[in-house]
Amino acid sequence: MATARTPRIGEDGKEAPGPLFTTVTLIVLGVLALAVVFPFIWMLFTSLKPESEIATYPPRLLPRTWTFENYENVWNRIPFARLFVNSIAFAGGVTVVSLALDSMSAYALARLEFPGRNVVFVLILIALMLPFQVMFVPLFVTVHDLHLLDSFGGLIIPRATNAFGIFLLRQFFVTLPKELDEAARMDGCSEFGIYWRIILPLSGPALATLAVFHFMYNWNDFLWPLLITSSLEMRTLPAGLALFVGSHVIEYGVVMAGAVLALLPLLIAFLFAQRYFIQGIAMSGIKE
Amino acid sequence: MTIAAGVVDRAQRTSPRAPVRRPRRIRKQTVAAWCFLAPSLIILAVFVFWPIVYSFDLSVHRWKFSADAQAWVGMANYERMWRDARFWNALGNTVYYTVFTVPLGIVLPLALAMLLNQAIPLRSLLRSAFFLPVIASFAIVALAWRFMLDPDIGLLAYWLSFLGFPHVSPLRDPNLAMPSVILASLWKNLGFNMVIYLAGLQSIPQVLYEAARIDGANRWQQFANVTWPQLRNTNIFVLVISVIGAFQVFDPSFVMTPGGGPLFSTDTLVTYIYHTGITNLNLSYAASIGIFLFVVVFILTLIQMRLTRAWEQ
Numbered sequence: 001m002a003t004a005r006t007p008r009i010g011e012d013g014k015e016a017p018g019p020l021f022t023t024v025t026l027i028v029l030g031v032l033a034l035a036v037v038f039p040f041i042w043m044l045f046t047s048l049k050p051e052s053e054i055a056t057y058p059p060r061l062l063p064r065t066w067t068f069e070n071y072e073n074v075w076n077r078i079p080f081a082r083l084f085v086n087s088i089a090f091a092g093g094v095t096v097v098s099l100a101l102d103s104m105s106a107y108a109l110a111r112l113e114f115p116g117r118n119v120v121f122v123l124i125l126i127a128l129m130l131p132f133q134v135m136f137v138p139l140f141v142t143v144h145d146l147h148l149l150d151s152f153g154g155l156i157i158p159r160a161t162n163a164f165g166i167f168l169l170r171q172f173f174v175t176l177p178k179e180l181d182e183a184a185r186m187d188g189c190s191e192f193g194i195y196w197r198i199i200l201p202l203s204g205p206a207l208a209t210l211a212v213f214h215f216m217y218n219w220n221d222f223l224w225p226l227l228i229t230s231s232l233e234m235r236t237l238p239a240g241l242a243l244f245v246g247s248h249v250i251e252y253g254v255v256m257a258g259a260v261l262a263l264l265p266l267l268i269a270f271l272f273a274q275r276y277f278i279q280g281i282a283m284s285g286i287k288e
Numbered sequence: 289m290t291i292a293a294g295v296v297d298r299a300q301r302t303s304p305r306a307p308v309r310r311p312r313r314i315r316k317q318t319v320a321a322w323c324f325l326a327p328s329l330i331i332l333a334v335f336v337f338w339p340i341v342y343s344f345d346l347s348v349h350r351w352k353f354s355a356d357a358q359a360w361v362g363m364a365n366y367e368r369m370w371r372d373a374r375f376w377n378a379l380g381n382t383v384y385y386t387v388f389t390v391p392l393g394i395v396l397p398l399a400l401a402m403l404l405n406q407a408i409p410l411r412s413l414l415r416s417a418f419f420l421p422v423i424a425s426f427a428i429v430a431l432a433w434r435f436m437l438d439p440d441i442g443l444l445a446y447w448l449s450f451l452g453f454p455h456v457s458p459l460r461d462p463n464l465a466m467p468s469v470i471l472a473s474l475w476k477n478l479g480f481n482m483v484i485y486l487a488g489l490q491s492i493p494q495v496l497y498e499a500a501r502i503d504g505a506n507r508w509q510q511f512a513n514v515t516w517p518q519l520r521n522t523n524i525f526v527l528v529i530s531v532i533g534a535f536q537v538f539d540p541s542f543v544m545t546p547g548g549g550p551l552f553s554t555d556t557l558v559t560y561i562y563h564t565g566i567t568n569l570n571l572s573y574a575a576s577i578g579i580f581l582f583v584v585v586f587i588l589t590l591i592q593m594r595l596t597r598a599w600e601q
Contacts, residue, residue, distance in 0.1 A: 022406075022408050022409070025403050025406065025408055026408060026409065026410070028403075029400075029403055029404070029408075029414050030410075030414070032400075032418075033414050033417035033418060034417075036417055036418055036420065036421065036475060036478065036479075037417050037420060039421075039429060039432050039433065039436065039475070040420065040424075040429075040432075042432065042436060042443060043429075043432045046435070046441075054441050055440065055441055057440070057446075058446050059441055059442065059443045059446050060443075061443060101327050101328045101331070102328070104324040104325070104327070104328070105324060105325050105328040105329075107324055108320070108321040108322075108324035108325045109325075112317045112318075112320060112321040112324070113314055113317050114314065114317055114318035114321040114322070115318065117321070120325060120329070123329075123332070124332075127332050127336045127337070129585075129586075129589050130336055130337075130340055130582075131532070131536055131582075131585055133536035133538065133558050133561075133578075133581065134340075134343070134536075134578045134579070134581045134582040134585060135336075135339040135340050135342075135343050135578055135582070136339075136561070136562075136565075136578075137343075137346075137561060137565035137566065137571055137574040137575050137578055138338075138339040138340075138342040138343045138346055138571075138575055138578075139335060139339040140565070140566060141342070141346075141571060142334065142335065142338060142339055142342065157331065157335075158331065158334075158335035160327070160331050161327065161328040161331045161332060163332065163336070166328060191316075191317070191320035191324075192320075195324070216423060219425065220423075220424070220425035220426065220427075220428075221425075222425065222426065222427035222538070222539045222542075222543070223538050223539070223558075223562075227566065237425070237428070238425040238426075238427035238428050239427070241427070241428060241431060242427045242428070242430070242431060242542075242543045245431055245434075246546055252435055252441055255431065255435075256432070256435070259428045259429075259431060259432060262425065262428050263424050263425070263428060263429075266423045266424070267423070270416075270423050274416065277419075277423060278419070278483055281422070281480055281483045281484065282483055282484065282486075282487040
């Protein structure tokens, strides 16, 4: 094996690229990565410029005068605190409730024996394939008829369970050894006890991945809050900021400060829980 | 005895139509199961299944939100679609968007994933950089794109003027608005497909590459004979979800070019449904366009299932 032509093997057992290849790759990827990150850098620097400087021509990337005035003004020019609280309540509420209901359904489908189980599972799979975008108009009428428009109930209840979440957790619960439930049942544990004290504690990583998925999806979602809410007091950050730009005299710096603050929570979460973000994406790729 | 009973029960449970030997216990589990499922099933029934059924119902009626009565109109809404220039425009724009975002949204992430799957320095930092737009809200970063392309304040518009572009916002030019939306979408979704391709690449057994190298295959031959065929299912999956996603595009068009863009050049199916059903409250006609989109997505899903199954057999 140890001939001159044998490719060098890298740290993870792959063919290690040569130094020239590595250098060229690094330069290409570095330039591309900078281009991809550029809009975020531009947002940050714009939010740190005084309004007069943003409107000067020709535009510059770096501020001449660094200022935090946009971050002070964002609280009174836009009802930013209200939008932020709404986003937390909406995304946080959906995450908590959906995690509970998804895992309960997944438990029934993965661990319990009952007539009609396959029918229910097929129904979940069908729900998984029905996209929200094709039916949001009748859904809007349904939410209206239930008198839930422009309320947290209207935002959260229709999202309180998720076919993808049920499917994902079901696939995970099926892999846990059946002996656990059997033993607990012999000891007289209730089904809820088995779910709550045995299955859930063993499913930490799957639940964390789904929690990140739910929170990110709803924190970032635009069409749903746009549809359900109509007053500025009920808007979430994406819908509130986008519509604010559409309907008011724009102060670019203030809007960009709001945008940076709206992106910050997920950015921080991403730094600490990168694994769960990536897993969430990779898992949605495996759901085929 | 108890252990044996458990084992028997387990064997029985896995067989599809096992005779019910423990009716009491099954009955207990049945009650528990429906209690666990009830909240989810009610929500899915009211907010997923009913709206789909209601879509079909709406589409054969004529109903404005203000009116009390719904008049049965049969296929009239669908005939109206056939004659509606704005529907065809929205469909054409959606296809335009799809034709550019899907192939580029496959080739670029695959290339990135292959480069980032090598043992190169700064690998995880670079991966995170490409992934960054994925975790951001599209509506919010679309605002940033809109400002960057604004000729009065935008750096990108300023740089474009050096390349000979006229000093107006590309978002106000009917020929440049959609390419701008496409560019922003490619940027936003690059990291998503990259992660799926990285997962796909990492699931390819290394022995295949070792065998190929022993046979003297060069990098290109390894790609053509190992990587590409092994990625078949990933490719089908990425292709289908990309096309389905592209047909449902809403956020970048709505935020970067409100109102359908210059001469409706960025009006997509979903922004047109929104305009028709929510802005103008013409619910029955909007529902009909929704049904059209539903049929497209349904066919694409069937194609994916067919292709994936054909491969597995």
